[in-house]
Structures are given as structure tokens and as C-alpha cells.
Amino acid sequence: MPYYQQPLDVTAQPIWQALQAHRTSLQNFSMREAFANDPQRFSTFSLSGCGLFLDYSKNLMTTETRDLLVKLARDVDLQAAIDAMFRGEHLNASEGRPALHTALRRPIGDKVLVEGVDVMPQVQQVLNKMTALVGSVHDGLWRGYTDKPITDVVNIGIGGSFLGPQLVSEALLPFAQRGVRCHYLANIDGSSFHDLAAKLRAETTLFIVSSKSFSTLETLKNAQAARAWYLAQGGSEAELYRHFIAVSSNTTAAVAFGIREENIFPMWDWVGGRYSLWSAIGLPIAMTIGMSNFKELLSGAYSMDRHFQTAPFEQNMPVLMALLGVWYGNFWGAQSQAILPYDHYLRNITKHLQQLDMESNGKSVMQDGNPVNCATGPVIWGGVGCNGQHAYHQLLHQGTLLIPADFIVPVVSYNPVADHHQWLYANCLSQSQALMLGKSFSEAQAELRNQGMDEAKIAELAPHKVIPGNRPSNTLVLERISPRRLGALVALYEHKVFTQSVIWGINAFDQWGVELGKELGKGVYSRLTGTEQNGAEDASTQGLIDFFRARHRG
Ligand code: F6P
Numbered sequence: 001m002p003y004y005q006q007p008l009d010v011t012a013q014p015i016w017q018a019l020q021a022h023r024t025s026l027q028n029f030s031m032r033e034a035f036a037n038d039p040q041r042f043s044t045f046s047l048s049g050c051g052l053f054l055d056y057s058k059n060l061m062t063t064e065t066r067d068l069l070v071k072l073a074r075d076v077d078l079q080a081a082i083d084a085m086f087r088g089e090h091l092n093a094s095e096g097r098p099a100l101h102t103a104l105r106r107p108i109g110d111k112v113l114v115e116g117v118d119v120m121p122q123v124q125q126v127l128n129k130m131t132a133l134v135g136s137v138h139d140g141l142w143r144g145y146t147d148k149p150i151t152d153v154v155n156i157g158i159g160g161s162f163l164g165p166q167l168v169s170e171a172l173l174p175f176a177q178r179g180v181r182c183h184y185l186a187n188i189d190g191s192s193f194h195d196l197a198a199k200l201r202a203e204t205t206l207f208i209v210s211s212k213s214f215s216t217l218e219t220l221k222n223a224q225a226a227r228a229w230y231l232a233q234g235g236s237e238a239e240l241y242r243h244f245i246a247v248s249s250n251t252t253a254a255v256a257f258g259i260r261e262e263n264i265f266p267m268w269d270w271v272g273g274r275y276s277l278w279s280a281i282g283l284p285i286a287m288t289i290g291m292s293n294f295k296e297l298l299s300g301a302y303s304m305d306r307h308f309q310t311a312p313f314e315q316n317m318p319v320l321m322a323l324l325g326v327w328y329g330n331f332w333g334a335q336s337q338a339i340l341p342y343d344h345y346l347r348n349i350t351k352h353l354q355q356l357d358m359e360s361n362g363k364s365v366m367q368d369g370n371p372v373n374c375a376t377g378p379v380i381w382g383g384v385g386c387n388g389q390h391a392y393h394q395l396l397h398q399g400t401l402l403i404p405a406d407f408i409v410p411v412v413s414y415n416p417v418a419d420h421h422q423w424l425y426a427n428c429l430s431q432s433q434a435l436m437l438g439k440s441f442s443e444a445q446a447e448l449r450n451q452g453m454d455e456a457k458i459a460e461l462a463p464h465k466v467i468p469g470n471r472p473s474n475t476l477v478l479e480r481i482s483p484r485r486l487g488a489l490v491a492l493y494e495h496k497v498f499t500q501s502v503i504w505g506i507n508a509f510d511q512w513g514v515e516l517g518k519e520l521g522k523g524v525y526s527r528l529t530g531t532e533q534n535g536a537e538d539a540s541t542q543g544l545i546d547f548f549r550a551r552h553r554g
Helices: 014-025 031-037 063-075 077-085 101-105 120-136 165-169 192-196 217-232 237-242 251-257 280-289 292-310 317-331 349-361 391-396 420-437 441-450 457-467 483-504 512-529 538-550
Strands: 046-049 054-055 150-158 181-185 205-209 244-248 264-266 336-341 379-382 403-412 475-479
Touching: 014 063, 014 317, 031 054, 031 420, 046 317, 054 317, 054 483, 063 077, 063 317, 077 292, 077 441, 077 483, 101 120, 101 292, 101 483, 120 264, 120 280, 120 292, 120 483, 150 280, 165 181, 165 280, 165 349, 165 483, 181 280, 205 217, 205 280, 217 237, 217 244, 217 457, 244 251, 244 280, 244 391, 251 264, 264 280, 292 317, 292 483, 317 483, 336 349, 349 379, 349 483, 379 538, 391 420, 403 420, 420 538, 441 457, 512 538
Parallel strands: 150 181, 150 205, 205 244, 244 264, 336 379, 336 403, 403 475
Antiparallel strands: 046 054, 054 475
């Protein structure tokens, strides 16, 4: 029986007990000492691949830790799971589907079978359709209702139909072409639509309604608002096709909305929302950077796919990062993971990785429905590293929680201003160094003594200046952001998340947890707006409904 139908309870495996014993033996492990004792530590615990360099030497680990973690990956038969994913087996068992986002970045000529049908020709067809659309918008051939070329593209979508495209199109702005501006409309909050509409002219705006299901409330409401706005600005129903296109696997619903069938870009149920930026959901990316750069993005991701499939686990970037996550989450009690990009263009990566990781691995039952016996996905948080240094990094350095951090930094800036990039890079390195080194009590005392402080005051102040250190981080270095490297970087995290799901025996590709709120939302909405205002199942919700109704009465 395939592993995903009958996953192992990893906590019952001998390797789990071995890791627990090893963790106890590392109770007094000091990274400071490990670096002092081993000049090779940096080269032992670093590797490059796919245009990325990973330094994972600042972790609470020895070579024995790595060996044990790699054994864990072998004992759960990770390689079989990787092969099964790329082959298109039904890894998303609760939805009875494969997870084949990797097919979207495979080279022409490859074959990938879904239910016996090679899907690669369809993938290629959609890429060709995207090429034609992007070309005609960029060349000014796609015209609005007053015959003017398109200047602004608005992606109406949420979750995976927003976060990935937004990350990549904004990260690759140095590759932007032909001045088409891309905007994103996700939130159902009318203020979001209001502020965006104020910047646009209907006659030169193209809306992409981006929704795999074409049933997402926020997206449909925003699409209706956009259509009403377009009509109010002078557009007509007859010319709607010049201004509204869609990306969806639900053609019927998109046509019912009023989108011409030839303007619908297909999606497939074997691509999950948070893994979909590589499909036509990536249209705003392609609109921003052009199709040849979009294909570079795909090939960067493909290079990471190959690395993930073929590199031995000891030198496999996503596997190592996943194992370190398991190490901290399951053996050191870490509950969150900070993602800290030191790059303006990567400012949205934390939000994308938050959905990717938390929607994938925020699960508490295994594939077979049995409860999982250990912690699963962590809270992913963070943001632009340089800004965080003057805000939440305090907790990273001196708080009581252990929070592993990933630093991401390019060596070269697209926009050098004086010595800013040198300082930015220095900031990044000094943060991971400070997390690792910390400042001991005697160092704090010596520092204060050097400032000429009297002993009584030193005794009072020194404890506040102590920084425990020994806090783990990875540093990912890129030469500079490019479509290829960004493709590899995003795919790296996709595979990291998948690897962890295999270890825990959970399904990384469903998201049933988000459904209940959607269901309950319908009842709450009808009590807010309808004649039947009572009947909420709890007094808190009913009280809050009453509060709203009282304000909106009459
Ligand atoms: O509600 C969660 C979710 O289904 C995500 O998984 C998905 O990325 C997002 O909503 C948007 O879904 P759709 O593309 O179908 O509108």
C-alpha cells in the first residue's frame, strides 16, 4: 500500500527515540564553542545549488545530528514519496488528486501522466496562450473600449491566486517590460477596491479574474464591483471581453460571469492554489516581466525539482532545511519560524511562504485519518529583515522563545545607493551572528566596566544586557534576484514543506480547515442582512450581530 494511504507514525520509529536521546545529549551544546573548535564548520554545513548558497552552520547541530536527521528521512522513505509526487500519484488523498505543480515547469518533450493522459501538451498550450496574450498587451494590440492600449492590469484573486503572483511580479520588477502596471485586488474590504479604482481608467484597464474554483466569495464580489465600475465609467457589456479575462478550472462559472470562453485560461485540479504561480495564475507575473523571463522562472524551479529528486539527502537543500525544521519543532519545542528577507524586492516572500507552509502543514491528522502524535507545521512570520531589526528582533534575541530564522540576502543590489548595500548585507550577517554568539554575563559586565560604570550600577544593569545566543538560523545567499534564482528559491520552500509533510505523514495538499469559516459566514451574513436576525449558535456571535444591526438599522 502506498505510504500516503498508510503513513508511519514517525514518533513510534526507533529513529525518533534516537533523535530524542541525541537532543538530550546536546543540552549544553554551544554553537560558539562548535565554531571555535572546528574551523571547517562553515564548509561542513553549507552547500550551493541552483544559484543559491545555503549556510546552515549556525544551527544547534553536529554531524551526528545531520546523520540522524537524514536517517529519519530515509526511514520514512522520503525518496519514494518524492518519486510518487513527481509521478503524479494521488498524494492529495483526501481530495483524490495528484499534486503536480512540478509538471508546470518541466521542459517540452517530457511526459506526465494523469489518469493515463499526458498533461504536458495542455501545459504547453496554456503557455502558448499566455504568450499570445502577453505579447498583444505589451505590443499595444489588445485594446480597450476606446481603442486605447492597456496600461494597467488588475489581478482579482486571493490566497494562492494572489500571494505567489504578487511576490514574484514585485520581486522581479528590475525585469519589468513595456510599462504595463500590475495591481492586486484580494481583500473584500470596499476600501481596497475604492483606493485601487481611484488610480485606474476603465478604458485602459484589463482585469484578470483569477480563481481556480471561480467560487471564492472575495474574488467574485471584487469581480462584480470591477464590472459595475467599468460600466459606470462608460464601458459597455458588448465590450466587456476587452477588459475581463479569467484564469480558472471552472469554465462554466467564468462564462456565466460574462467572460468569453476564448479568454479563459484553464487550470487543473492537480495544481493546488498555493502552488499555482507557475500556471496561468502567473499571468500578472508574465504581464510584468514578459514570457521569456516567466519561462526562466519556470526553469529555475525545474532546476530545484531536479536537485530535490536526485541529490543525496546530506546535500539536498530542501531536505536539509525541512529536517532542521523538524529538529527544532519536534525536539526543541520551537513553534514558529521567522523568514527574514534582506532585500526590498523580496519583501512579500514571507506572506507567500506563510500560506505555502501554514495552509499545507497546518494539519493534525495523518493521511489515514489517525491523529498525528507530534507537532506539525510552525507559525511562519517575519518580514523585511532590516526593518524587523528595529522592531520584533528584540524578541528573537532576548525573548524566552526559541525561533529559528531564515535570512535571505542577495550579494548584489539592483539599485546601489552609496554604501547602502554593504550596510544591508552587514546587517543581515550581524543579526545571525548576534543570534548565535549572544553576549554572556561576564561580557556584559566587562562592556559596562569599559564605559567607566561603578560596580553597583554594573550589577544592576548587566542582567538586562545579557543576550543568551545559541539561537539557530539559516542564511540563503543569492548573487542577485533573477527569474531563475527566484524560481529555485520558491521551489526550494515548496519541497521543504512537502518533505516535512512526508515525515509527519500528513497531507500537504488539502485545506479543509478553511472551509468551516466560509460555511458559517453565510449564516452570519444572512442574520446581518436578512429578516431572520436571531439564531446564531452562540451568544457571542449573536451579540456581535446585534451590534452591527443596531448601527445599520433603518
Ligand atoms: O480558501 C482557501 C483557498 O482555497 C486557497 O487554498 C486558495 O489559494 C484560495 O482560497 C483561492 O482559491 P481560488 O483560486 O479557487 O479562488
